Each structure stands twice: as structure tokens, then as C-alpha cells.
Amino acid sequence: MWIQSFLPQMNSITNLHIETFDRNMNFDLIRQLIHCCHSSLQNITLIVYNIYGFNGQTLEKLFQIYIDMTEQLHQFQSDWWLDDCRPPVFVLTHSVKTHKLDLNFILRFLSSYNCAQRLILVHDLEFEYNYNLIDMVLEQPESPIRSCTLAMLIEPIELYVRDFHDxxxxxxxxxxxxxxxxxxxxxxxxxxxDDTQKFKETYKNLFENSIETDIEVVQGEKTIISKLLIQLLEGQRNEEPNHSLSATKLIAKKLSEGVEGGKPVIDYDIFIKIFTHDAFAQLSSIFDMYEDQYGYPIQVAIEHQCQIPIVEYTRSPSGYHAKILRQALDKEPIDYTTLIRTIIGHESKDLCEVKLEYSKMYDETLHQTIEHRIDIAEIKKIFVVIIATGDDLTPRNGEEDCSGDKDSSSSTGAPLNAITSKVMEKKSKHSLDVLEKFAQILKIRTSN
Structure with missing residues (x-):
């Protein structure tokens, strides 16, 4: 390649501009070029178009730093430059064609479908019409609307993985x-x-790196959080519901042995091993016995070095998620990322229980809070539809609707019933050629 022939002559370059359309570009040659002339370089511009494998790992090899490529433009200072010059490096990456999407329209359309139906729709659009809707959405500028639309198009596990990486x-x-x-x-x-294994595989497929490695790079190899995350991701928890009383007493006693300044201190290596391997029912009993026998809240002892409220999840997962929702809604500005991950991510899982617990904890329904606080109209509509209907539009025969929003005395009862009826009506009107119609609308809207 031409770069190789010029490498010996390029040890005094001050400005370097590289632009390539080669989708199979060999970045090792660019790395060699930068290495040869880094002592004299003052500015580098690198422009690539749809290059296979161009991501954060590629940049790490080029400049030996860790950088995210989710944004379109990055300016950064490389620690690899060992001289006093330390030139700024500009990296610009963009696609040859960017599709302009009406995300509000897509959200409105998707609101008529549950999670499984949306995934089928995305797959069929790509298979039948070569529309990769996920990539098209990712091309749009970052915004809560984009995040919400993306969440509606992907599996919950992928949603969690993308948020984790961000x-x-x-x-x-x-x-x-x-x-x-x-x-x-x-x-x-x-x-x-099972979900843990899928989570790690999805992370590897999306970001071409081990999640354990990334955690250690960011959090540090020996930190409590790093150890906790990595051991949680091992997926070795005992998932049997039974628990042993004798083991509960023994473990509670073991946890209570540390004391510092007259206060109990948890041995975190022991705690993390127990917390990531024992069944949640067993953990709840251990923590209750610890507090009964030693008169000290275990969460307080844990927070001596780890300010993360993980104990409450073992006692009430739905209450734990209800609290997460409330905290996200209380933030200024609103934490839309957490709301989207929790509401859409739990849509077909346990959102029903979370809604019930939310109503008990905060004396108002989740729907009421959403109506009062969400300031983006399309996201509010999506949340209300999901909260009102869940994964199924009607309760199964003989089962009680557990939405927690159906109380006839509630001021929100009528609007929620109206929303549910409206969604059911919309579903019944969708014909078998809905996929073709949606594809045609997308074609019109992306060609403008």
C-alpha cells in the first residue's frame, strides 16, 4: 500500500489529514504512520466513511486511549504523546447517507404493539425491505425521543446493555x-x-470487548463496585426458592464479626460472594436475622464503604424499581434514560407489580405521576399506554387486572380505560399488510 512506501519519509510531519472511503481500511498502517511522526505532529484529522470495525477499540489501538464513538465528533488529548507538544486530535465519523426519521411518528405507530410484536416488525422490515430501522434511529441526534424510540425497537436485554455501556x-x-x-x-x-449470560454475549457482540475488562478499566480492578458487578455477571446465583435456617444463622454471624470504631463493618469479600451466589429468599432471611440479633441495619453497615442500596432489592424487587422510578422523576432535569429503561424494559416482565408497589409507596398511581411530570408529549403518551395496558391489553379469563390504575374512585380511572379501549380499537384495525404500509411511509419520510 502507498502508505508503507512513504513511512520512512514521514518523521517530520506537522499536519496530517487522512480521509478514506475504503471499507476494509487497514488501520495498522495508520497506526504506524502516527507512530513514525508523532514527535512532530501538531494536528491530525481522520475522516472515515462506513468503515468496517471502526469503533472505540480501533481508536484505542491508534492512540492508545479509551474513547466512546457514539457521538459524531470527538476532540481529545492523547496521553500516549510523551513529548511536550501533545497535539489535539480530531476524529470525525459519519455515514455516507443519514436517514431523516420522524421519530414521533414511529413512536406513535409502535405504541399499538407489545414488545414481541415490535421485534417481529423490526426483523421483517429488514428482511423484506432492507430497512435496518435500529441503525437508522441510531443515526439521529441524541435526545430522549431517540432513546425512547430505540428502546421500543430492541429487546430489553439489549436496552440494558446499551445503557450499561453508556x-x-x-x-x-x-x-x-x-x-x-x-x-x-x-x-x-x-x-x-440465563439473562446474565445473554447480557454478556450481547455486550460482546455490540461493542467487541469483554464487559469484565471494561468494568475494570472504568471502575478499577480491586474496587468494591468492580468486584460486585463482575461477580453478579458470573450468573452463578442459586435460583431455588428454598433456604436453610442453619446456614442463615451461620452467615449472619459471620457478617457481624467486623467492628470498627464501635460500629459493625462488613467484610466485603464475604458479603459480595454471598450476595451474588445465594438465593434472594436466603439473602432476605440472612439480613433480617443480622438485624434482629445485632440491632443494626445491614444496609447502614454496607454503606460504610459502598453507598449503593442493594439490600432492599432482596426484600422487594418491585419496591426497589418503584423507588428507582420515583427518583428518576424527581430529578431536574428528569432522568429519561432510567425511566425508559425501567418502564419499557419491564413492560413484559414485572411492570404490573412495580405499578402496584409504586401506588402503595407514594399514595398516587404511576400514571398520575407521569401525567403531571413528563414534559415530552410523545414519551408521555408511550408511557401511559404501556402503564395502562402492560404486555396484554386485557386480563386473562378469571384473572384480576393488577394494574393498580383501575380503581373506579381514582380520578385517572376513566382516562386510563379510554386509553386501553383506544389501543384495542387501533389493534383491531391493523390489517395484514401493515408491514408494507409502514415500509412505504418510512420510504417517503426518509427520502425527503
């Missing part, structure tokens, strides 16, 4: 932010053993 990037730039660490744990804590 949080790692944020944590990389804000090491002291304990709120980010708390959210990382919130994402992986509810996963069962």
Missing part, C-alpha cells in the same frame, strides 16, 4: 460519581442466570 463511558469521565455506579448495579442486579 454509563461506563460517563463513569470514565467522572470517576467520583457514585450515582453512575449505583445505576450500573441497578441494571445487572435483577438479571437471572
Amino acid at each position: 454509563l461506563l463511558i460517563l463513569k470514565l469521565n467522572d470517576k467520583s460519581n457514585s450515582d453512575i455506579s449505583r445505576k450500573l448495579v441497578q441494571i445487572v442486579l435483577p438479571l437471572d442466570n
Whole structure:
């Protein structure tokens, strides 16, 4: 290749501009070029178009730093430059064609379908019409609407993985932010053993790196949070509901042995091993016995070094998620990422129980809070539809609707029933050629 022939002559370059359309570009040659002339370089511009394998790992090899490529433009300073020059490096990546999408329209359309139906629709659009709707959405500027639309198009596990990766990037730039660490744990804590394996595989497929490696890079190899996350991701929890009373007493006693300044201190290596391997029913009994026998809340002892409320999940998973929703709604600005992950991600799982617990904890329904606080109309509509209908539009025969929003005395009862009826009516009107119609509308809207 031409670069190889010029490498010996390029040890005094000050400005380097590389632009390529070669989809199979050999980035090792670019790395060699940068290495040869890095002592004299003052500016580098790298422009690529739809290059296979161009991502954060590619940049890490080129400049030996860790960088996220989810944004279109990055300016960064490479620690690899060992001289005093330390030139700024600009990297611009974009597609040859960017599709302009009406995300509000797509959200309205998708609101008529449950999670499984939406996934089929996305698959069929790509198979029948070569529309990769997920990639088209990812091309749009970042916004809560884009995040919500993407969440409606992908499996919950992929939603969790993408959020986890985004949080790692944020944590990389804000090491002291304990709120980010708390959210990382919130994402992986509810996963069962099978979901944990799928989570790791999805992360590897999307970001071409081991999630354990990324956690250690961002959180540090020996930190409590790093150990907790990695052991949770091993997926080795005992999922049998039974628990042993003798084991409960023994473990509770073991946890209580540490004391510092007259206060109990948890041995975190022991705690993390227990917390990531024992069944949740067993853990709940252990924590109750610890507090009964030693008169000290175990969460307080844990927070001596780890400010993450993980104990409450073992006692009430739905209450844990209800609290997460409330905290996201209380934030200024509203934490839409957490709301989207929790409401859409739990749509076909346990949102029904979360809604019930929310109503008990906060003396108002989740729907009422959404109506009063969400300030983006299309997201509000999506949330209301999901909260009102869940994964199934009507309760199964002989089963009681557990939405928690159907109380006839509630001021929201009528609107929610109206929404449910409207969605059912919309579903009944969708004909067998809905896929073709949606594809045609997309074609019109992306060609403008």
C-alpha cells in the first residue's frame, strides 16, 4: 500500500489529514504512520466513511486511549504523546447517507404493539425491505425521543446493555460519581442466570470487548463496585426458592464479626460472594436475622464503604424499581434514560407489580405521576399506554387486572380505560399488510 512506501519519509510531519472511503481500511498502517511522526505532529484529522470495525477499540489501538464513538465528533488529548507538544486530535465519523426519521411518528405507530410484536416488525422490515430501522434511529441526534424510540425497537436485554455501556463511558469521565455506579448495579442486579449470560454475549457482540475488562478499566480492578458487578455477571446465583435456617444463622454471624470504631463493618469479600451466589429468599432471611440479633441495619453497615442500596432489592424487587422510578422523576432535569429503561424494559416482565408497589409507596398511581411530570408529549403518551395496558391489553379469563390504575374512585380511572379501549380499537384495525404500509411511509419520510 502507498502508505508503507512513504513511512520512512514521514518523521517530520506537522499536519496530517487522512480521509478514506475504503471499507476494509487497514488501520495498522495508520497506526504506524502516527507512530513514525508523532514527535512532530501538531494536528491530525481522520475522516472515515462506513468503515468496517471502526469503533472505540480501533481508536484505542491508534492512540492508545479509551474513547466512546457514539457521538459524531470527538476532540481529545492523547496521553500516549510523551513529548511536550501533545497535539489535539480530531476524529470525525459519519455515514455516507443519514436517514431523516420522524421519530414521533414511529413512536406513535409502535405504541399499538407489545414488545414481541415490535421485534417481529423490526426483523421483517429488514428482511423484506432492507430497512435496518435500529441503525437508522441510531443515526439521529441524541435526545430522549431517540432513546425512547430505540428502546421500543430492541429487546430489553439489549436496552440494558446499551445503557450499561453508556454509563461506563460517563463513569470514565467522572470517576467520583457514585450515582453512575449505583445505576450500573441497578441494571445487572435483577438479571437471572440465563439473562446474565445473554447480557454478556450481547455486550460482546455490540461493542467487541469483554464487559469484565471494561468494568475494570472504568471502575478499577480491586474496587468494591468492580468486584460486585463482575461477580453478579458470573450468573452463578442459586435460583431455588428454598433456604436453610442453619446456614442463615451461620452467615449472619459471620457478617457481624467486623467492628470498627464501635460500629459493625462488613467484610466485603464475604458479603459480595454471598450476595451474588445465594438465593434472594436466603439473602432476605440472612439480613433480617443480622438485624434482629445485632440491632443494626445491614444496609447502614454496607454503606460504610459502598453507598449503593442493594439490600432492599432482596426484600422487594418491585419496591426497589418503584423507588428507582420515583427518583428518576424527581430529578431536574428528569432522568429519561432510567425511566425508559425501567418502564419499557419491564413492560413484559414485572411492570404490573412495580405499578402496584409504586401506588402503595407514594399514595398516587404511576400514571398520575407521569401525567403531571413528563414534559415530552410523545414519551408521555408511550408511557401511559404501556402503564395502562402492560404486555396484554386485557386480563386473562378469571384473572384480576393488577394494574393498580383501575380503581373506579381514582380520578385517572376513566382516562386510563379510554386509553386501553383506544389501543384495542387501533389493534383491531391493523390489517395484514401493515408491514408494507409502514415500509412505504418510512420510504417517503426518509427520502425527503
